[in-house]
Amino acid sequence: MPADGTTAGSGLICSGVVKRFAGLAALDGLDLRVDPGELVGFVGGNGAGKTTAMRVVLGVLAPDAGEVTWAGAPVDPTTRARFGYLPEERGLYPRMSVLDQLVYLAELHGLAVNDAHRAAESWITRLGLRTARDTEVQRLSLGNQQRVQLAAALVHDPVLLVLDEPFSGLDPAAVDTLAEVLRERARAGVAVLFSSHQLDLVERLCDRVAIVRAGRVVSAGTVSGLRADGGVRLVVEAPGAGPGWADGIEGAHVVEVDGPRTVLALADGVDEQPVLAAALATGPVREFRVLRPSLVELFRETVGTGR
Incomplete structure (x- = not known):
C-alpha cells in the first residue's frame, strides 16, 4: 500500500511514480490519492514536482516507473478524455472567440454539437463571461483568460479536475467564484486536485492536503489532522x-x-x-x-x- 494509505478502487491513485529528466528525478516514488467528491490541495516549493506529477496524470508525460490509476484501472486515453485540466501556462487559442473555443474543446472531449453549445453557454454564464462571449481570447484581461481556461477544463463535465495554480491572476471576486465552483464540483462527486501557493485558500477549501518535496509526498492528511500532528x-x-x-x-x-x-x-x-x-x-x-x-x-x- 502506498505511504498515504491509498487503496485500490479509489478515484485517482498515483503509486510510486518516478519521472527523471537527464538523470535527475523530478518525481521520486510519488504516492498520491484523490477520491471522488474530494478537494485535495497539492502544495510544495518551486521545483518540488507538482506540475510534473499533473502532467503524468494527464498523459502529457510518461512515468519511468510506478502507476497511475482511476477507479482501480490503469489510466488510458479514454479515461483521460474524462479528465479536466487547467495548466499553469495558458493553453488557449488566442484568436478564437470564447464561445467557439469552448464548443470546440467540448466536442474534442466527445460531446455532441448541441450538448457542447449548451455546456459552453452554461459555463460562460456561471463564470461571468457573458460580455466576453464573442470576444477573441487574446483581447481579454489575464483574469478573464483564466476564467476561460477554467471553463475549458469544466465544459465536458469531467470526473476529475486537475488544476495547476488556478487562482493565479484572479481578483478577489473571481477567487470567490472559482472557490465556490470547486466546492460545487466536489459536492457533485468530482475529484478535484489543485496546486496553489496561496496556502490560506488551500487551508480554507481543501478536504485534504498533500505536501510534496523533492518529488515525494512527505506529508498528507486533513488540515486539522496535519495541524494536530504539527x-x-x-x-x-x-x-x-x-x-x-x-x-x-x-x-x-x-x-x-x-x-x-x-x-x-x-x-x-x-x-x-x-x-x-x-x-x-x-x-x-x-x-x-x-x-x-x-x-x-x-x-x-x-x-x-x-x-
Missing part, C-alpha cells in the same frame, strides 16, 4: 519575566519572543503545566494558551526539513 505551541505573556525565563524547561524550546510574549514549542507528550509554573514564578501571567500551527507554518517546516 505539535503543541504555547503563547505565554508574562510581563515580569526576564530573558531566558523558559530556559531549562524540559521538552520546551522558545520559538519566538515579542516583548513580554513568548511562543514555545513543546515536544510530543510534554505537559504544559511546568511552563505555566515557570511563568507564574516570574509574576503575573496575562495570557497562556495553546496554539496550533497554521498550514503556512506546517508548510515551511515540512518543506524545510522533509519531515
Whole structure:
C-alpha cells in the first residue's frame, strides 16, 4: 500500500511514480490519492514536482516507473478524455472567440454539437463571461483568460479536475467564484486536485492536503489532522519575566519572543503545566494558551526539513 494509505478502487491513485529528466528525478516514488467528491490541495516549493506529477496524470508525460490509476484501472486515453485540466501556462487559442473555443474543446472531449453549445453557454454564464462571449481570447484581461481556461477544463463535465495554480491572476471576486465552483464540483462527486501557493485558500477549501518535496509526498492528511500532528505551541505573556525565563524547561524550546510574549514549542507528550509554573514564578501571567500551527507554518517546516 502506498505511504498515504491509498487503496485500490479509489478515484485517482498515483503509486510510486518516478519521472527523471537527464538523470535527475523530478518525481521520486510519488504516492498520491484523490477520491471522488474530494478537494485535495497539492502544495510544495518551486521545483518540488507538482506540475510534473499533473502532467503524468494527464498523459502529457510518461512515468519511468510506478502507476497511475482511476477507479482501480490503469489510466488510458479514454479515461483521460474524462479528465479536466487547467495548466499553469495558458493553453488557449488566442484568436478564437470564447464561445467557439469552448464548443470546440467540448466536442474534442466527445460531446455532441448541441450538448457542447449548451455546456459552453452554461459555463460562460456561471463564470461571468457573458460580455466576453464573442470576444477573441487574446483581447481579454489575464483574469478573464483564466476564467476561460477554467471553463475549458469544466465544459465536458469531467470526473476529475486537475488544476495547476488556478487562482493565479484572479481578483478577489473571481477567487470567490472559482472557490465556490470547486466546492460545487466536489459536492457533485468530482475529484478535484489543485496546486496553489496561496496556502490560506488551500487551508480554507481543501478536504485534504498533500505536501510534496523533492518529488515525494512527505506529508498528507486533513488540515486539522496535519495541524494536530504539527505539535503543541504555547503563547505565554508574562510581563515580569526576564530573558531566558523558559530556559531549562524540559521538552520546551522558545520559538519566538515579542516583548513580554513568548511562543514555545513543546515536544510530543510534554505537559504544559511546568511552563505555566515557570511563568507564574516570574509574576503575573496575562495570557497562556495553546496554539496550533497554521498550514503556512506546517508548510515551511515540512518543506524545510522533509519531515
